[in-house]
Ligand SMILES: NC(=O)C1=CN([C@@H]2O[C@H](COP(=O)(O)OP(=O)(O)OC[C@H]3O[C@@H](n4cnc5c(N)ncnc54)[C@H](OP(=O)(O)O)[C@@H]3O)[C@@H](O)[C@H]2O)C=CC1
């Protein structure tokens with residue numbers, strides 16, 4: 001039997017490329033050229049599988065891809081992929097759960113600490129030569145994290161790892177909001193499931209970790225922000241559009257919340273002149289939740305394994321349908 005052919009929209013670490021090459025013919029897009037939707041549809045027309053990390057796919061895109069059996073993404077989030085529509089066309093969509101959980105939770109804890117203690121904005125002031133105030137100046141004060149209340153919106157795989165750090169390292173009380181209950185997390189960490197408004201009213205640190213779906217788009221808007229404490233911080237490690245960014249910017253300007261620490265944005269990369277860049281009560285990172293070499297390699301390998309399985313006509317381990 002001849003090997004199936006797969007298309008990669010961008011290259012991968014060697015271990016992942018080697019795995020794919022054992023089983024498939026590989027075609028990799030030349031990243032010096034923009035991959036337009038038209039060019040992508042053309043590339044998909046004669047392949048058995050594709051890896052489209054960060055690009056997304058819908059049924060229109062694959063309408064001429066008669067051999068396509070799998071679309072893999074080397075991310076855990078899969079917003080942008082029409083999983084149900086593609087399943088109807090017998091195309092699996094796969095993601096990379098579990099292998100990035102600890103790494104993302106580390107970054108989220110960094111954001112929590114920076115948001116509460118203003119590490120990033122104060123670092124900018126020091127670097128700019130603006131260390132003019134005594135350390136007794138109240139303008140340098142932050143908020144405590146230790147012993148405070150953490151509210152997780154989306155207590156899933158990553159949320160649970162954040163909770164472990166919060167409970168074991170920082171003695172925090174844990175609230176969470178999900179559609180379903182997590183009895184094992186409640187038992188292990190004393191976590192309490194509450195309605196979203198209760199979480200927002202009570203938490204000192206609100207962490208967003210829900211996937212972006214139709215139900216979660218702008219889940220946190222003006223009304224929700226108005227329920228948060230003036231001393232609270234909002235941390236987003238999920239997707240930018242879960243928060244209404246315009247409403248958040250207004251809350252930050254009016255200081256109705258203490259600050260925000262954000263790894264994800266409604267438009268990425270953040271365009272020059274974006275209002276968030278002007279604020280001094282924010283910590284901003286460029287969507288790097290899973291960005292360590294070891295974790296990115298593990299994600300690439302897992303995505304490669306899913307791609308190969310699907311291209312060979314098997315059901316991939318991380319098939320979403
Ligand atoms: N910044 C970064 O670099 C990264 C960002 N991410 C983002 O984080 C997200 C979460 O990842 P992960 O923890 O692995 O995902 P999981 O699926 O394990 O967890 C998501 C949680 O959100 C809850 N949830 C889903 N929909 C709703 C809703 N409408 N209302 C309330 N709760 C909801 C789910 O519970 P239930 O179904 O019971 O509601 C679940 O517990 C990813 O989808 C991705 O977008 C992930 C990795 C890195």
Ligand SMILES: O=CC(=O)O
Pocket residue numbers: 074075076077078100289290
């Ligand atoms: O945002 C990253 C992901 O893995 O999802």
